[in-house]
Amino acid sequence: MVDREFVVPGDELGVLEEYLPTLNSYVHGWVVRAKVVGSVHADAFKHEVQVHRVKSPPVLEENNVVQAMVVGLRDTVAFLDIFYNESKKRLYVPPYRGALHISEVGLKLRNIYELLGYGDVVRARVISGKPPFSLSVRGAGYGLIFARCPKCLNPLKKRGLWLYCGNCRKIFKRKKVSKEYLVR
Numbered sequence: 001m002v003d004r005e006f007v008v009p010g011d012e013l014g015v016l017e018e019y020l021p022t023l024n025s026y027v028h029g030w031v032v033r034a035k036v037v038g039s040v041h042a043d044a045f046k047h048e049v050q051v052h053r054v055k056s057p058p059v060l061e062e063n064n065v066v067q068a069m070v071v072g073l074r075d076t077v078a079f080l081d082i083f084y085n086e087s088k089k090r091l092y093v094p095p096y097r098g099a100l101h102i103s104e105v106g107l108k109l110r111n112i113y114e115l116l117g118y119g120d121v122v123r124a125r126v127i128s129g130k131p132p133f134s135l136s137v138r139g140a141g142y143g144l145i146f147a148r149c150p151k152c153l154n155p156l157k158k159r160g161l162w163l164y165c166g167n168c169r170k171i172f173k174r175k176k177v178s179k180e181y182l183v184r
């Protein structure tokens with residue numbers, strides 16, 4: 001018998017002398033294998049084995065902390081590609097589309113351009129776990145974690161509260177730079 005509780009399709013559950021396949025399992029040669037992702041339930045008296053299907057966990061859940069890149073900007077909203085889920089330590093290829101509304105920034109802004117530019121990467125919290133995923137950057141630790149110089153595209157470094165381009169020797173005053181900013 002297998003010693004794993006969870007199996008994926010094709011995993012060996014036992015041999016036919018021990019168990020007969022019932023739910024979500026099949027025989028190939030003399031080997032009983034799992035047909036689905038799930039948990040194994042074996043009955044030694046009846047000599048039966050079955051796999052109980054597990055629903056795949058939701059990809060993004062409310063309050064997950066994610067990293068996302070700005071791919072679109074409109075007056076009051078930014079569209080982002082969510083490519084990494086810090087809470088689940090999962091990379092998303094392809095990414096999931098998310099949206100950040102100006103009311104979820106936690107600052108008084110006239111428009112979203114005051115905060116973000118194309119290609120910027122933010123650290124954000126998921127506030128709706130159903131697509132389209134809504135994001136929030138309220139609170140310390142959230143906000144900009146990566147940006148490039150608009151002139152030379154060099155990654156900007158964090159210097160105090162602001163960002164700095166070593167090439168152009170220029171400071172960029174950006175609102176809502178996260179304390180988790182990646183380049184120092």
Ligand SMILES: [Zn+2]
Pocket residue numbers: 149150151152153154165166167168169
């Ligand atoms: Zn520059």
